[in-house]
Amino acid sequence: MPIIALNGPEAMRIRKANDLATWGSRTKENRVEPVAKPAFDTPFQLQPGEKIFTIGSCFARHVEGELVNRGFEIPMRDLFRKGAFEGLAPEIVNNFGTPSIYNEFAWAFGEQAFDEDKAIVEVGKDRFVDLHMVNSIRPGPFDEVLARRKGLLSATRSLADCRVLIMTLGLAEVWWDEEAQTYLNTAPLPTVLNAAADRFSLHVLDFAECHDYLKRALDIAFAHGRDDLRVILTVSPVPMMATHRRTDVITANSYSKSVLRTVAEHIVQADDRISYFPSYETVTLSDRRLAWMDDLVHVSKEMVGLNVDRMVDAFTGNPHPVERQLPATASLSNENAAALFLADQARSARALDDEAFFEEHRDEARKSPAFALEYAKFLFAKKDLEAALDILDNAQGVEAELLRASLLRATGAYDEAAAVAANVCRTNPKGQEQWRLRLDIAAARKDLEDIAVIEKEWLQAAPARRGIILSFVGSAFRRAGNDHEALDRLRDSGIDPADAEGFVAVEWAWALLSLQEYGEARGVIEKFVPRSDWQVNQVKQIRKKLAAAEAA
Template sequence: MPIITFNGHEAVRLRKANTASSWGNRSEINRVEPVAKPAFSVPFRLEPGEKIFTIGSCFARNVEAELRKRGFKVPMRDLFKTPAFEKLSPEIVNNFGTPSIYNELAWAFGEEPFDEGKGFVEVRPGQFIDLHMVPSIRPGPIEDVRARRAGLHEATRSLADCRVLIMTLGLVELWYDNVSGDYLNVAPLPSTLNAFPDRFSLHVLSFDDCYRYLHQAFDIAFKYGRKDLQVVLTVSPVPMTATHRDCDVLVANSYSKSVLRAVAEQICAEDQRISYFPSYESVTLSDRRIAWMDDLVHVTEYLIAFNVDRMVSAYSGEDGTELAPPDAVELPRESAEALIFADKARDARNRSDRAFFKKEAHRAKDSPGFAIEYARFLFDQGEFDEALAVIADDDSRSAIVLRGELLYALEDFAAVVETVRPLCKRGVKGNAQWRLRTNSAVRLGSVEEIEATRDAWIVADPRRETFILTQIGSALRRAGHQDLAFGHLSKAMGHTDAYAVTQLEMATLLLERGEIDRAEATIADIKPEIPAQENRLAALRKRIDAERAA
C-alpha cells in the first residue's frame, strides 16, 4: 500500500509550487553544500516557557540543552536534580531503539508491569544493576537501583503535562532478554553476558518490528498525554560505533538508518499530530569534514548546534539567524582532487613506494591530507625528523597525534606530553592522545603526570572509568609503582564492567609481588575476549606453574 497518493494534476501542481522540489546546483547558492539545510514544515509553534517532553537517543539530549537555554522547561533534565540521579550524566536516559522507547512509556503509565526480578540483576553480593539503563551507572544496593527506576518512571509520566513531545530514533541492532521477553536499551556488559551466557541474544529488527513498537509507543503517548499533544520526530544521524553482524558497519548502519527513516515517514504520513525534522539528512548530506569528528562517528559541535538551533528557532517562530560556520582553520582546506590524491598516497605508503613520494613530495605544501600520508611513510621508514618537518605547520588532530608518535619514537617524552596535552579533554574523541600521554609519563617516571592524566581522562570520558583505571594501573605497574598500580586495578576490578584485560593486569601485578595464590585466583574464571588475551592468559598460567615449581 502506498503511504501517500495524489492524482496526476495535483502531483504536478505540488512539484511546481514546492521551492525545495529540486536539488539546485553548484553554479549558484544551494541548500546542500557545504552544510545541508533540508526544508521542513512547522505545523505548530512552541509557547514561551512551556514544558517539553523529550525521549530517544543522543540528539534528544542536545535538543534539551538548547531548549533550557531558551527558557523552556524540560522535565527529563529536572530528573537529574533528584538525589537518585545527582552526579549522573543525562546520557543515561538515552533510548536507542523503538522497543526501549515503548518500554519506558509502557512501564511508566502502567500499560506493562516492570518486573524487578527480571529487570534488576545482582552482579555481586548486595550490588545490583538495572538492565534497562545505560550500564555506565555503577552497581549499587537494591534500594538505590529501585529509586532510580521509580524516578525515571515519574519523570516519564510528566509527558502527560506536556503539549510537545520531541523524539529521536537511534538504531535497530538490539539486544533481547530471553528471560524477560524485553528488548534492552543497550548491549549488556561483557561481565553480564559472561555471567548469563544463554540469557541474551542479538536481534536485527525489521521495518515491521520497529514500526509496531513505535506505533504502540505513540498510542500510549496520545492515550495519556494532553488532547492537543504535538510530536516532532527525528532520526539521529549518529551511526552505530560498531556492528555485531558479520558485515561492514557502513552497510549495517545504512540498513539501520534506512529502516528508521522509513518508519518515521510512515508514522508521520498516518498521523498529522506527528511532524518530521530532518536532522539526519542535514548531517549526512553535509560535507563530511564539517559534519564529523575525527572518529567518523560523532557529529561536530558546530553541526549539532546548527541543527538544534534551526529546529528550535523554527518552532519558536523566531527569525532564522543561522549560526556562523566554524573558523576557517576548521573548514575543509582541500579540493576533491587533492583528497583523491591523498588516497593514492595512502596506497603508495602501504606499498612502501619511495619513488612515488620522491616524485610527489612537493604536494605536501598544499595538501594536508597528502602531507599526513607522506609523514606516515617517512615514519614507517624510520625517518622521524624528516616526518616531523613535513607536518610542522599542521594543527589538525591527526597531525598532532602523529607528531606525538614521532616524538615518542625519538624518545622525547616530555615533548610528547606537551604536544598531546591540548587534545586530552572532553569533546576530543579517540584514545591515541591519552595512550601517548600515559606511556610518556611512564617513561619519564613521573607519577604526578600519570595521575594528572588519569584525572583528566576520567573527567573527559567518565563512562569509561574502568577502562581508564586499567590503563593507568598498567602504566603504574610498568613504571614500578606497585602499590599505586594495585590501588587503581583494585578499583577497576570492583566495577561490574571489569574487562578481562583488567584481570590479566591484576594477575601480572600480583605475580610481580610474589602473591602466586592470589594471581591464580584472579584468572581462575577469566574469559578472554580476543586472541591476544588468550595468549597472555596462557603465558601467565605457564609462569604461575614455573613459580610453583621453583
C-alpha cells in the first residue's frame, strides 16, 4: 500500500506551491551542481551544548567529530576516555546493519540478554574477540574484551538521558550466527570462520528485514528514552568497502543503499518524531571530485563538514550559517566529454598494448591531462621512463603524483620520489598506495630510519588499520635487510600466521624463513591458498628455499 496518498487537486496544489519540485538547470544557479544541497524539514531545534546520542555506520563517527567541534556533548566519544577504550579509534563502535543497531539497544536496555559465552570467542591462547564489535579490533585477554563490551553497553544506556538521537544506516549485507541465532556487526575473523564453518553465513537482507530491525530498535529507544526524544535519521553515503557476493561492488552497494533509503522513508513517514536528513543525497549527487577522497570510498573531510554544518545550522536555527569552503571547481578538471571519453578509450588501449592508438592520439596528451595520465602509464609499462615523465607534466591530481613518484623511483631518483610520495601522504592520508610507495622507496634505499618514520605517520593517520600497516612495514624492513624488525612488526600486527591470507601470509613465510624458523614457515605456506599469479610464484620460491635449507 502507498506510504502517502494525495487526491488529485491537492497533489497539483502542492506541486505548484513547491519551489523545490523540479531540479533547476545549468543555465542559472542551482542546488545540485557542483555540490548538491537538498532541502529538508527541521521540526525541532537542537539546544547549544546539549547531549546527543549517535549510533550507526562510520559516517556517524564523522558526524560526532563535527558535533564535538560545535560544543555538543557526545557520550559515544566520552567512552574513549575510559579504561578499555583508551587509545582506540572511534570507528570500533560502528554499527553497519539495522540488526546490529537493534542488538545494541536490546542488550543495553535489557530487552535481550547479551550471551558472552557465544558472543566472545577465543582465537588463540588468552586472545579473545567480541563478534559484535568491528573485526579490526586486536584480540585481547577475555577480561579486557568483556570490559570493553560492558563499557559499550553502559555508554549505549546514556541514550536515556539524551533528547536527540542521530542514526546513520550503513549496509544490508550482514553475517548470521547460526549458533547464537543473531546477526553480527561485521564478518567474523578468518580464524573464527575456519574453526566453525557451519556456524556463520552471509545474508543479504530484504526490505522487510531491514525495516523490522530498525522499527524494533526505535521502539526500544522511545520506550526507554525521554518522552521528548527526537530522531534524526540518515543513510550513510559511505559505500561498502567490498562485497562477498558474486557481483560488482558498485551494484551490490546500490542495492544496499536503495533498500536502506526506502526503509528510512517508510520509518519517517510513519512517525513524526523522526526526521530525515539527506546526507546520502548531498554526497552522492555532488561532483565526485569534491565529494570523495581518492580511495573512492571515504567522503572528503570538507564534504563531511559541509553536511554537518548544514544539519546543525538548520536544527539550531542559525541565521548566519557557516559556508564550508570546498576546493574551487575551477581547480578541478574541466575537460569536455570528448576528452574524457578518449581517456577511457586509452585505458582499453593500454590493456590491449595498442601502441598504434597512442601514436595516433599522442598530440592529445598536451591538451588533455586525463589522456596524458593514461599515456604515461602506457609508456611506463614500456619502460620508456623519461618520455613518461615528460608526458606526465600535463597531468595533475593524486594519481598523477603517485605515478610520477613511481617513475622517479624507477629512474633511481629516490629523494625526489620520496618527497613526492610524502606530500601525497600529507594531503591525502587515506588509502594505501601512497604509504606503500614510500615504504618501497625506503626499502630500496635500505633506509631503516625512514621506514620507522613512515610507520609512525601511517599509524597516526589510520590507527584502525594497525594490523595491515604493520604487515607492510614488516615487509619493508625485511626487504631492507632487517629480518628481526620485520618479524617483530608481523607479530605485533595481531594477525595470526596460521590465519594469514594473501600478501600477509607470504610476508610471514619469508620472515620466518629468513630467521631459519623453517617449521613455522612451512606451516604457514602449507595452509595458505594462493589466489593470484604473484602469490603462486612467491609460494614456489618459498618452497624451493625451504627444501634447500632443510636438505642442507
